Structures are given as C-alpha cells and as structure tokens.
Amino acid sequence: MIAVPEFFRDYQQRVDQELRRLVPLEGSRVQQSMAYTVHAPSKRVRAVLTLLCAELCGGSATRAVPAAAASELVHASSLILDDLPAMDNAPLRRGRASNHVAFGEAIAILAAFGLLNLAYGELSRAYDASLSGALSALLSEAIGLDGLIGGQAEDLLATDQAITFETLERIHRGKTGALFVASASAGTLTAGAGSDQRQWLAAFAKNLGLAFQIIDDLLDVEGNPEDTGKAVRSDARKTTFVSFSGVAGARQLALELCQTADRALTPFGTRADRLRALSAFVAGRHA
C-alpha cells in the first residue's frame, strides 16, 4: 500500500482552493448539489496530473490550475451522472450518499450540467482565446462520443451482457482514459510544450488511465468499502478486467501498464520523478 505522495498536498490544495472559489459551499440548492460532489474527499489525480505535466514541460503550475480545476469539474459531473438510477443506480460515492440520493434526481442532473458548464467557462475566462479554444476542444473530445459519453453508453449497454475484451477497453478508455489523457495534454498545452512532449505524456496518461481503472475493478472485488467509499461488488453485473484475467492477472497487468507509463517518461529523465511517484501511487492505491 502506497500513501499519497507528500508533494500531492500542495497541488491538491491549489486545485481545491480554485474549486472552492468556483463552487462555493453555500448557495442555491443546485449550487449545494454541485459543491457536494466537487468538494467530496478526492485525491484530485487528474488535476495533479495536469499540474505535473505543465511543470514538467517548463510551464507554471499556477497557470495550469484553471485547466486542472476544469478537469475535476468534468470528472465530478460524470460521477453524478454515472450514479443516477437511469445509469449505474449507485447509492454510495466517496463514502457518502450519491448526489441524487442527497439532492434528488432532478437537482443532481442540473448540478452535473452546471459543473460541465462551469468547466468550459473557467477555461474561457482563465486563458486567451487560442489556448482556451484548444483546451475546450480537448475537453470536448474527452467528454464526447469517444470519451465519457461514449464510454458510459457502451457501459450501460454492456450491463448483464457478455462483452469482448476490446469492448471493455473501449468503455474504460472512454470513461477514464480519455479524461486522463486530456488532463495531461491540458497541462502540456498551458506550458506551450512541443508535439513530442505532448505525445510522450499522452502515452503516459493513456497507460496510467487504464491501470487506474483496472485497480478500480480490483478494489471493487477485494477493497474495503470504508476505504473505497463505495459498495464492494457494486460492479458485479458488469464484466471487468478481473472477469478476463482474474485478480492476480489484473494486478499484474495494472503493474505493467504503470511500468509502461514510466517508460514513456524516459526522455524527461529525473525531472519526471513526480509523475513516476504518481504512477507508483496509482499502482499501489487501495482507495
């Protein structure tokens, strides 16, 4: 078991601060619903990924904070939608009642759209037109048919169905990998990185994203609900990586994916050690 790296805290705090500015805890019912999910306990892995990639490519973490916050807003929105009765119908999220359980289905849907809307607004306000356009396009692709929406749609259709390994990969790529890659790419864009650097870090994020999801599948099978914040075996009706490879095989593949992600950082040398720490954390996480 690997603890959250120490340097995470600074990055997490910067992003949390920005999120608190964007989504105050007090306010209308919808706003409270938005804040309920956004400020729920989280490791902010996607946001930290954005900040680390920005710094690695010579940019500033401060400049990348709005892009990192946008990633977290999109992620929070997707969690609300995923848990809805029409979707996964999950009662528990991050150790608390799901958003729709706490605020009702209608408010939860509005909160999800509110968060999405806020993400694009944050990008357009924080950056110049060119960069904001590029980041918005990136986010749009991560959310769209090849991203969160496409992945969730395939996931819903696959429930109680036998699916192929490739379909499962597509689901995970859409639901998790796309936003990981977008988060990394957003960091490189704010730093004005070259195409090679973007490619290396996209490869890192792609492998890390799938590893993250495989670990999620593993935690669903053998995790502690108090740690994971969600009910164990909540994915029992779904085909997961564990269904294909067994627990040991899934753990092995997740480890290899993290190692591959690390190899993609080779051109950066030791400057990428923090990203390697992130990868090690993902490989060993228990929640």
Added chain:
Amino acid sequence: MIDTKRIAADAEVDALRDRLRALGYLDAGVDRFVLAPAHSARGSVAIAVLASLRIGVLGGLLLGPAAAIGLALQLPALVTSVRDAGVVAIYMAVLFGAAIALAALLAASIVTLIARRAGGLLARRGRMVSAIAGAAVGLAALTYLTLLWTAVRGASAAGHPVLWVSIGLAVAVVISLLLGHAVTLTALALIVSGTGTPMRTPGVPGATWRWLLGAGLAAFAAAVVLFNAGGVGAPIDRGAPPPPLTVVSSGARVRLIAIDGFDPAVFARLSAAGQVPALTGALDRTGARLALGDGGGRGQEDPARLWTTIATGQPARAHGVRSLETRRVAGLGGILHADDDSSAARLLRVSTDLLQLTRPSIASGTERQEKTFWEVAAAAGLRTVVVNWWATWPAVSANGVVLSDRATLRLEHGGPLDAEIAPASLYPALEARWPELRERAVTRAANALSTSRMSAADASVLRRSAELDALNLVLAAEVTSGKDDLTAVYLPGLDIAQRAVASDTSRSGTLDTYYVTLDALLTPVVEPGPGEAVFIVTTPGRAGEAAGGRLAARGDAFRAGPSVSATDTDIAATVLYALGLPISRTLAGHPLVNLFTESFARQYPVRYVATYGPPRIGAAERTGQPLDQEMIDRLRSLGYVR
C-alpha cells in the same frame, strides 16, 4: 505437480497483454511514433505523408547500421575505421530512410485511393488490405537484407559461423517485421480515416505474439533458404599469422627495372637496326613472355592495377588496387573503386552522387591488401629500395627505402613529409640535394635525347618523359648504397610518350626516338655487375597493343635459353626466389625456376611458407598535408586521369 490452473491463468494474461499491445497500451512505442501525426483533424493524404516519413526514419535508423556492417565487409577499402563505419551508416540511413519512406508512401497512397473508392466495402476488408500492404513492405525489406548478407558472405574474407549467420538473419527478420507492422498500422489508420468507419475487429492485424512468432519463424526459414540459394563461393581463409621468413641467399643482389609502354614490335625493328643496343642486350636473353591482367592479357591494363599485381604476385581481386582512379566519399578515410560494379558499391555511388559527396582520388597503398615483393624482402631483413612504383604512397619505414609515387611531388613542393618517402630521415638530405639531383636528371635526359627532327610539341613530350625517367634513375642511384639486396625502379616515360603520340602513326619516328633515349638512359643499369641479377619487366602500357609483357633476366644465376610462358603474377615469386626467400602458398603466381641455371635451381630448391601476412599499411607516419590534388593534377597533365 503441475499447476494447470495457474498455467491456464498465465496464458490468459499473456493473451490479454497481447491484446492490450494491439490497442496501443504497454510497449507500443512504435505504433505511437508512427501514428503520432494521425490526428483526426488531418486528412488522409497528410497522414499518409507524415506517417511514411516516420516509417522512413524508423527504416533509416534500423537499416543504416545494418547496411554499414554489410558494406564494411564487402568494401574493405572503403570502410577503414570505426569513424568510416559511422559515416557510412549515416549515408545508408539517409538512403534507406528515403527509399522506405517512398515505399511506405506508395503503399499508403494505394490504400488511401482504395479507401476513397471502395468506402464501406473496404471497412469490412480493411484489416486484410492493411495486412497485405504491410506484408509487401516487410517482404521487400527481408529480401533485400538477406541478399545483402549473401553478398557479404561472398565478399568477406572472414568465416561465417552458423551462429553469426543466424544472428544476422534474425536481425533482418526483426527489422522486416517491424517495418511491415508500421506500414500495416499506417494503412489501417488511413482506411479508418478514409472511410470514417472503425474496424469491426479492433487492433492491428498480426500484432499478437503468436502471430509474430509464427511470421518470424516463417520469415527466418525463408531468409535461410534465400541465403543458401545465393550461390557464392566459400570464404577465403587467411590462416595463421605469418611465420618468420628465413633467407637462404645465393648472395645475388637483385635489380628490377620496370618499363611501362613497351611495344615489342617497335623494339624488334629498332633492335634489328642496332639503335637500342643496351635494351637488346638485356631483353634478348633469357626471359618469359607474360600474360597480363586478370583477363589473361587483354592489354591496356590500368597501370596501378597491373603494377600492383606484378609487385604482389596476386590478382587485383586479392590485392585490392583495382583502378588508378578511385572516388573518395566525403567523411570517409576509405575509397570507392571507380570500376566496382558490385551492388553495394553502386548503391553507395548512387546515394553519394545524388548528394554530391564524392571526389576523385588516386589509388594508394591504403587499398592494398597484399604484401609487395620488396615488403616481403624487407620483412625478412633484406635491404630494399623501391622508386616510383604505383600505389606505394603512403610509404612505410619498415619496408626499407621507399620513394613512393608521390616522392618527387613532395621534393618539388617541399614542406613537412606526408609519408611520401620512407624512412623519413632520408627526406632532409634529399630535399637539400633536390636542385642538384633535378639538374643532374635534366642534363642526363638532354644528353640522351635528340629532338632535332621533330615538332616542338613532340619534343616537349619526350623531354618531359626523359626527365621523369632520368629523375627516377638518379633518385634510385642516390638512395642505394651498393649493398642493397633489392632495388626496384618504375619508369613511366615510354608509356607517357607512347600515349601522347599513339593516335598519330605519322609520329612513329618520335616514339622511335624515345626508345633510343631510354636505351641511353638505361645503359648504366641494365648490365649486371658481379653477383647481381637484373630483371627487366616490360608491359605494353595504356596505348599499346594487347601484346603481353616480358620479363628478362640477366646475371650469373640465369641460363641462356628460349623464353617461357608466364603470367604477371609470377614475377613477384620469381624475384623473391632469386633473393633466397620462401614462397607463400597464398601467392597466385609461381617462381619461374626454368629461368635459372640448373645448378642454381638444384642448390636453392623452392621453399614455401603458409603466408606472408597482411601489409603494414597503417604504420605510415603522416604529419604533413597530403598532396592529393597535386597528384591528380600531375596525372591529369600526363594523361593518366581525365
């Protein structure tokens, strides 16, 4: 007890690992590299061009070093150092990179066109089409690499154990599979981009380890069959290091006069008229008719090639000096033979010519891979002198006194020595006496030459030829001590004169005059003194008829008798035999024992050694500026090079 469940589980994980690789996870670095430009915003043509360029880079990086290794073995005169190998690898990488990029672009363009026309149909057959495109490029690469290895096996002097051949072919298979995979991947991306429809079955065809293993084994088997069907000769084994040479000397000192451009018909006419008494006395004695050149006496042999054959007793394919004119490739210490028609040489010529990276060069000792007779004699401890022989630069001190074919150039230009003369300690004395030696040669030439009844142009040609020959004889006399065991002098004057007047039969009188001049110049040196053996070697030169050459032998050791038939490769062995040296079993020629008296032959039977070993070319001390361009200019003025 075997844990079958565990084995089955491992197999499942292996299969998943392969499928993840096919989907671009794990170690799919090549896929990411090749398809980096395939953004959705780009059109098919842009993707095809950019991906092809990346495949070209990949191919260049892989095939460049592989081809450099092949060239180093196939053209040893070209690749003389690690640095040369590196430069060749860069050239080859550029060439192969461009060729593979073009091949990939061609395959990608065809796939793009099909994708546009066939649309949905191709979406169903896309995997098959992309696999065919990749297989075509992969097979082409495998065929080329295997043929390259086949050629290398034929050219290399070193043996090729099965292990090394297997490694070479395995590398060829891996490179081919990788390139084939890259093209398959690009074709697939183009089909998806062109039709707008993803494949029904995801992943890249043939990207699983089972498929790769099967394809790799099949490709390896095919490469082995192709390699063995190459039909090349067995490699040459140079054997063990050379043993020390033991001299069983008769006490004879050998002097060898080499006359280029000698026409037996002209000589016979002048000899009958009594105009060339010294040459008549020398050449009408015991001797041998010589078949010249690798082709058996075609005549008009390249002088550097022919005279190195005479000096080494080996054909050009063994001694390595194949033509007077060579080409030097920018950045390389080695040279490229102008007459080399091997596929490797053609390939390099095409690539470097395209980039204007070659420049003319003159044959030198760095290309020679066999010892000359004077080097063998010097290695055995005999005192030797050689003057103006072709391809003797750079001169090596350990080979006795060598006034190379660039020695007079250096004496004319002055400045620090660049191995034109060996030993270097001779240079200061020769340089100091150069004006006097030059004057002596000019005077001797003027005394021997009568130009009263010829045009000014002819007179100029003859004067220059005579001065050159006289200078070489003067220099030889200057550096010999009277105790030298072997002296060899090459005289180019007759060849130069013959070349100048060859096209005009009305000027035959001019050429006759030069025979008379040469006769006068040679009078002091063709008559053997006590205990001396004088060899005179003549060849028809560049403008002469295919009349063959002649070896004449004078001295107490030789019997009187009719000429025998021999080849140019026999001369070195005969000279070495006369000096009392054993004959290398690797020599192409044989000592002409029939030229010697019966008592000499009985007293000194031919002895053999396994080998003389390689020459010490790299041992030359070089400190000054090379006179490359000056050498080219001189040879051009004498009509040797264009």
